[in-house]
Amino acid sequence: MRGIVKTFPGVRALGGVDLDVRAGEVHCLLGQNGAGKSTLIKVLAGAHQPDEGTIAWSGEQVALADPQAALRLGIATIYQELDLVDGLTVADNIFLGRETSRFGITRPAAANRAAGELLTRLGHPEIRPTAEVGALSAAQKQMVSMARALSQDAKLIVMDEPSAVLDNEEVQRLFGVIRDLTAHDVAVVYISHRLEEIREVGDRITVLKDGRTVATGLPARETPTREVITLMTGRTLEYVFPERRGVDGGAAPLLEVEGLGLRGHFEGVHLTVRPGEVVGLAGLVGSGRSEILETIYGARRSTSGTVRLAGGRLRPGDVGAAVAAGIGLAPEERKSQALLLDDSVYRNITVSSLDRFARGGLLSGRAERAAAREQVQALDVRPTDETRIVRTLSGGNQQKVVLARWLLRDCRVLLLDEPTRGVDVGARSEIYALIRGLADRGVAVVVVSSEIPEVLGLADRVLVIADGAVVAEAPADSLDEHRVLDLVMEGTPHTGTALHEGDVA
Ligand SMILES: Nc1ncnc2c1ncn2[C@@H]1O[C@H](COP(=O)(O)OP(=O)(O)OP(=O)(O)O)[C@@H](O)[C@H]1O
Ligand SMILES: [Mg+2]
Structure with missing residues (x-):
């Protein structure tokens, strides 16, 4: 791509961007929120027409008039805001509009079988080809999108923040798939705000800032993270977590959750949060963390246990009552839920x-x-x-x-589900400071995050959730990333008391 310019009414999203991608490489595209990454890859996908600039494929200039034109060349895209149809099955979404593909699919049974094979190759055999996409988790939807790209036999797969909805283990599985693709000479353009991933999976880096290329072709493993951040932001900064003021251990809990359960999702959850306290929930995607927040909020009706706010019991499954009592929930799936x-x-x-x-x-x-x-x-x-x-x-x-x-x-109680998903390094620190500021004003905060360093840096106390149960609880400063990962992986609830020893509660 050479000199790509794209203007929207009132915004120059791209002001002359260059990008070279080689066969078999993972090319990381970095930049702050609004830098133009998604716009650039939509031009590459044929979804946006550039105002200026040229695109060459295997040395020949091409016009990508629409997404089909890009697909025919072998360019497949997994969009940041997934473009799946919720009411259709997994298999239908994968093969949508391509009834005659190289799989020769004409019958649903064949489509289901092919879909099942693709999902197994992606390490997700649990996703049923006949399931409705609307019923899947965000991470599973991502995998369906990925299966579609694989089925298109692409030479270049563009992934716009695929890891934003994945937990550590799933990210590792994704990296396995990416390595397998590049070993077969497929090129990958990889967008992420998690800079540590770039070193792990990337070959070369291009950095965008305000719609312009500020660096391109940097070696991913050798370029120091600090240098990348400086290129992205024009200043040097690192993750900064705000200082903890220390919670008044004598204060009465504001939120008290006792023996809370939602059949099929989680059981026996105990959780107390004092005013001014930030409690983090760590765990894998699908471990039940989001459901716990939704049940406290009343968006799901608990099947056991109680939720109390300042001593007053909240009726299960009554969002209106929860909101009136001062509970807020910022959900993880911004597009559909919020x-x-x-x-x-x-x-x-x-x-x-x-x-x-x-x-x-x-x-x-x-x-x-x-x-x-x-x-x-x-x-x-x-x-x-x-x-x-x-x-x-x-x-x-x-x-x-x-x-x-x-x-x-x-809000008196704020439940935050993945508050910094898709947010760049610069703005993250601001968000951490705002959350801590609310706690300092007496709000009780519960944060779910798949990024363990974020939970450890932000929370006063951490609960580790695995398979729908709390398996450990400890002050954040007594844990490190490896310990939390171990706990998450062990999976089974612990009855021992060792982990509660240093508990501030
Ligand atoms: N359809 C549109 N209409 C108007 N402005 C747009 C449109 N799409 C993108 N923009 C603007 O173009 C700029 C670049 O947006 P883009 O989505 O490419 O950023 P990004 O680098 O992908 O950011 P993020 O990391 O937040 O996903 C932003 O200022 C955005 O508001
Ligand atoms: Mg984007």
Whole structure:
């Protein structure tokens, strides 16, 4: 790709980008939220037409008029916002629109068999080809998308933040698939905000900043992370976790969860959070962490146990009551669960706090927008324009908008599911500081994250969840990444007391 320019109304997303990808390499595309990564790969996928610039494939200039044109050349894309059809089966999604592929698929049975083989090759035999995609987890959907790319027999597979929805073990499986692909001379363009992955799986790096290439062809293993960050942000910074103030061990718990269970998902969960405390839930994707948050919030009706807020018992399965009591949940799947994509940034931020801006039955638009603007600035949402339609924001900036909504609400208990998914290194530190700031004002916070260093750095206390049960609980500073990984992998609940020894509770 040479001199690619792409302008949207009011935004120059790409201002002349170059990218060379070689057969059999993993080429990492890096840049902050809004740098233009997804836009560039949509041009490569034939989904966007560039205003200027040229694309050559095996030395010959090509025009990618539509996604089919790219696919015919052998360019397959796994989009950041997956483009699967929820109401169709796994197999239908994989072979959608290609009833006559090299698999010669005409009958559903053959399609199911081929789909099953692809998913097994990806290390996910548990995903049934006949299952409806809508019922799958985010990680499983990602795998379906990946299976589709494999089935297309691509020479180049573009992956836009595939690891954002995967846990450590699944990321390792993905890397296995990627190594297998590159060994067969398939090229991979890999986008991620987790810089440690680049060293592990990448061959070369291209860095975008504000729609321009600032470096290209850097060796992935030899380039120091600090240098990459400096290229991306124009400044040097590392993950900074805010200082813990220490929780008042004598304070009454604000949130008390006792013996909570949701049949088929988790059982016997005990969890207390004091005002000012951040409790982290570590565990694999599918271990039940998200379901625990959703059940506390009342979005799922518990089958056993109780949830109390400041001593008052909450009715199971009653979101209205939970919200009225002051519980907020920022869910992990921003697209389907949280965002009004065709509405403005400010309305998305204020929608759960509108009562605050109502005076005598009238909505004060000015106050609403001012409050939203404050959040936009605090979280560094780009562009810094609260009137923008959310759909036109980059993935990471959409995530910040979801978070802003819950930061604006006056919650007493805040449940955060993967709060920094898809958020770049610069903005992460800001988000950590905001979360800690809320705790310092007396909010009780529960954070689910698949990134163990994030849980350990942010939380005061950590609960490790495996197979729907709490297998360990300890102060964050008594654990390290390896210990948590061991606990997560062991999987079975421990009855011993050793792990509770140093517990602040
Ligand atoms: N359809 C669109 N209409 C208007 N602006 C857009 C559209 N798509 C992207 N943009 C803008 O183009 C810029 C680049 O966005 P892009 O999605 O390529 O960023 P990104 O590097 O993928 O970021 P992230 O890491 O957050 O996913 C952003 O300013 C974004 O708001
Ligand atoms: Mg993107």
